[in-house]
Amino acid sequence: MNNHQTDHHHNNPPHRKNRKHPQNLRHRLLFGYSLAVLGFLYLPILVLILYSFNDSRINAVWSGFTGKWYLALLDNRRVLEALFNSLSIAVTTTIIATILGTLAAIALHRYTFRFQKTWNSLFYLPILIPDILMGLSLLVLFSQLAIPLGKTTIIIAHITFSLSFVVVIVSARLAGMGKELEEAAQDLGASPLHTFRYVTLPLISPGIIASAMLTFTMSLDDFVISFFVSGPNSTTLPLYIYGLVKRGVSPEINALSTLLIVTTILFIVLAEFFRRKDTDDDTKKQLPF
Amino acid sequence: MNNKGKYLAYPSLIWLTLFFLFPLMIIVLLSFFQRGLYGDIIYEWTLANYARFFEPLYLHIFFDTIIISVLTTCCCLILGYPLSYMISRMSSSWQNIWLLLVMIPFWINFLVRSYAWVIILRSQGLLNTLLLQLGLIDQPLSLLYNPTAVLIGLVYTLLPFMVLPIYVSLEQLDRRKLEAAYDLGATPSRAFWHITVPLTLPGIVTGSILVFVGTIGMFVVPEIMGGAKSSMLGNVIQNQFLSARDWPFGSTLSIMVILFSLILIYLYNRAVQAQQDERG
Numbered sequence: 001m002n003n004h005q006t007d008h009h010h011n012n013p014p015h016r017k018n019r020k021h022p023q024n025l026r027h028r029l030l031f032g033y034s035l036a037v038l039g040f041l042y043l044p045i046l047v048l049i050l051y052s053f054n055d056s057r058i059n060a061v062w063s064g065f066t067g068k069w070y071l072a073l074l075d076n077r078r079v080l081e082a083l084f085n086s087l088s089i090a091v092t093t094t095i096i097a098t099i100l101g102t103l104a105a106i107a108l109h110r111y112t113f114r115f116q117k118t119w120n121s122l123f124y125l126p127i128l129i130p131d132i133l134m135g136l137s138l139l140v141l142f143s144q145l146a147i148p149l150g151k152t153t154i155i156i157a158h159i160t161f162s163l164s165f166v167v168v169i170v171s172a173r174l175a176g177m178g179k180e181l182e183e184a185a186q187d188l189g190a191s192p193l194h195t196f197r198y199v200t201l202p203l204i205s206p207g208i209i210a211s212a213m214l215t216f217t218m219s220l221d222d223f224v225i226s227f228f229v230s231g232p233n234s235t236t237l238p239l240y241i242y243g244l245v246k247r248g249v250s251p252e253i254n255a256l257s258t259l260l261i262v263t264t265i266l267f268i269v270l271a272e273f274f275r276r277k278d279t280d281d282d283t284k285k286q287l288p289f
Numbered sequence: 290m291n292n293k294g295k296y297l298a299y300p301s302l303i304w305l306t307l308f309f310l311f312p313l314m315i316i317v318l319l320s321f322f323q324r325g326l327y328g329d330i331i332y333e334w335t336l337a338n339y340a341r342f343f344e345p346l347y348l349h350i351f352f353d354t355i356i357i358s359v360l361t362t363c364c365c366l367i368l369g370y371p372l373s374y375m376i377s378r379m380s381s382s383w384q385n386i387w388l389l390l391v392m393i394p395f396w397i398n399f400l401v402r403s404y405a406w407v408i409i410l411r412s413q414g415l416l417n418t419l420l421l422q423l424g425l426i427d428q429p430l431s432l433l434y435n436p437t438a439v440l441i442g443l444v445y446t447l448l449p450f451m452v453l454p455i456y457v458s459l460e461q462l463d464r465r466k467l468e469a470a471y472d473l474g475a476t477p478s479r480a481f482w483h484i485t486v487p488l489t490l491p492g493i494v495t496g497s498i499l500v501f502v503g504t505i506g507m508f509v510v511p512e513i514m515g516g517a518k519s520s521m522l523g524n525v526i527q528n529q530f531l532s533a534r535d536w537p538f539g540s541t542l543s544i545m546v547i548l549f550s551l552i553l554i555y556l557y558n559r560a561v562q563a564q565q566d567e568r569g
Contacts, residue, residue, distance in 0.1 A: 034375040041394045044405035100301045107298035130506035137312035160308040245404050257401040
């Protein structure tokens with residue numbers, strides 16, 4: 001790893017060169033320590049993945065490679081049901097939260113409201129509130145209104161916690177864009193609807209896509225809030241895993257968890273790829289013509 | 290410009306009022322009521338729940354929770370600061386890779402991550418099997434279902450919350466100040482403690498608050514890794530709502546958690562404000 005050594009050279013005044021040796025040692029120690037921390041982050045995940053291929057049911061000792069736990073998952077109706085529930089909840093949540101949040105961000109950006117500060121903090125507060133409190137307060141609300149717990153209540157809860165993230169992300173994009181382009185379009189005679197369709201929307205679309213992806217992931221991933229507002233026939237994947245984990249260690253959980261881990265990593269790498277492409281395009285746009 | 294577009298914000302505002310603000314207000318109200326005999330609610334104003342919070346049993350749980358939250362925060366800081374420091378000194382392409390590596394576990398479901406530790410630490414788990422086969426121990430050690438296991442699980446879950454804010458403040462650090470210190474003959478460790486640490490204090494404090502607030506309301510990690518004995522505040526709250534069906538007392542406990550978190554955030558804001566004033 002040369003990069004930090006060159007970096008070092010660059011930062012150090014010349015008279016420190018004779019102390020190069022202790023410096024190097026310090027750097028190696030720091031690098032080793034960082035690697036160890038990264039190991040702490042990844043070791044359990046790797047162990048989990050490895051054991052999902054272990055033949056033994058009492059899986060402490062390695063007794064041969066197998067894919068049978070994965071095949072067993074395909075036959076498990078309850079896993080497939082939980083997966084279907086999770087996906088349908090995530091899709092519904094993403095569509096509604098992204099649309100509502102984007103509209104709100106545009107309105108907040110364009111107009112001044114009475115009590116603007118109060119409204120702004122209403123959008124920030126759900127991010128700061130601990131999940132457990134949001135979950136139990138919704139449980140109390142639903143039971144006071146005698147709304148039966150199920151998929152609908154989970155979707156309502158998920159929209160509530162994602163709405164803020166959509167508003168914050170799209171607002172940031174709108175703030176970065178400025179008001180000039182929209183004003184120019186309107187000066188040139190575009191109707192508000194045309195301005196929105198051909199100027200605002202294309203400019204903020206990266207923000208909208210980013211917030212939709214975030215909402216989708218958070219909805220799939222959520223356990224704490226769903227835990228409070230789920231009903232008998234609305235078990236999501238995290239809720240199902242929780243049920244299994246409480247009963248003890250089993251190869252099925254290892255296999256299911258591994259599938260989740262692989263999907264998550266693919267999703268993040270893909271998102272990162274698109275984000276970089278997007279920022280590349282942005283830097284190109286900023287070039288003076 | 291006409292004002293019709295304002296209506297676009299109303300669906301979201303109404304949604305959050307109905308499903309966020311209103312439920313929170315119900316919780317505040319509930320905390321002043323009492324539980325009836327059969328888990329129902331008696332609508333008479335009382336401060337009994339708040340008095341009950343100050344009973345030794347709950348105060349004890351409260352302080353235990355705070356101690357474990359403080360320990361989690363310290364461990365995250367000790368593990369996270371050097372890592373952030375290392376990342377901030379890399380070339381930008383390596384920075385992106387390392388940041389992504391730190392972020393990936395953060396996105397993996399935390400139930401799965403806690404469960405991974407159960408595989409390693411349980412009595413027939415990986416670690417005990419290894420130690421037994423190496424002949425280092427005769428009996429499996431009980432590594433799981435104790436406070437240390439809970440601490441490991443919490444640190445593991447919350448570490449990225451510490452790394453990212455510290456990384457951001459290290460990135461913004463004015464390197465010229467360090468060069469000036471070196472030119473004036475400061476040793477690296479002196480420069481580190483007198484320049485780098487004070488200037489990255491906002492990142493340290495932000496990270497610490499995120500970790501601390503994240504720990505204090507946690508109930509899943511203690512349940513999975515601490516077993517039935519574990520009673521952090523989050524577990525007690527969950528229990529009041531789902532098993533004991535004492536919603537008023539559960540509400541009181543969660544309001545105390547929120548108050549505590551809000552006080553911390555307020556103190557943080559004041560500290561940052563003071564530092565900015567100091568710098569002019």
